[in-house]
Amino acid sequence: MDNKDRLIIEALQNNGRIAISELAASLNMSDTPCLRRIRKLEQSGVIRGYKCCLDPKKLGYHVVIHAFVSLKSNSEEAGELFEKSIVNIPQVTECSVIIGHHDYLIKVVAKDLAHYESLLKKQISTIDCIAKIESTVELKSVFQRSTLPTD
Known part of the structure; x- marks a missing residue:
């Protein structure tokens, strides 16, 4: 390049x-x-695709939650089950494997806290391999970059 x-x-x-x-x-x-x-x-895969950027608030999503997820076991099967399940929840906009006390970090958009509670109880927590979820509500997004440095 x-x-x-x-x-x-x-x-x-x-x-x-x-x-x-x-x-x-x-x-x-x-x-x-x-x-x-x-x-x-x-x-070559440098350019993976093209997107349009949406404003979550204009679509009614006023709350952003970062949730730390711990699995019951660190087995390959548990990881695969979690990943295959969490991708099917459209309000989960990001999912990353992390190192530390937790196994995954997910980013969830919700209309309000009651909506997040419903997502948590009815969809996220029902994934069988999850042992624990710790949620943090984002108060304000200072900035989000959708661009990468090219140097």
Whole structure:
């Protein structure tokens, strides 16, 4: 990946819908080589896809919860069961395996605390391999980055 590729991915991270002609012009390139570079970045997996960013509050999700999940055992089967189950809950927007006192960290969006309580009791806690869940409510998001450094 050279400097032109880095400039392309920086531009696409900020505006994934930019027209190829506009992107190419901003980089002093013609359309075809610019598009060829983008396709190469897509095929190599550097560019995994394109998304639109939504405002959770505009969709009624006013609460963000970070929950630490501990499993009953550290077996491969328990991990697979948890991961296959948690991915099916659309309000869980992130799930990471972590090191420390807990096994997973999940990020959950909810309409309010009552909604989170319902999700917790009716969906999350029903996953058989879970031993314990510790939840933390996010008071304010200072910032969220959807871009990565390219250097």
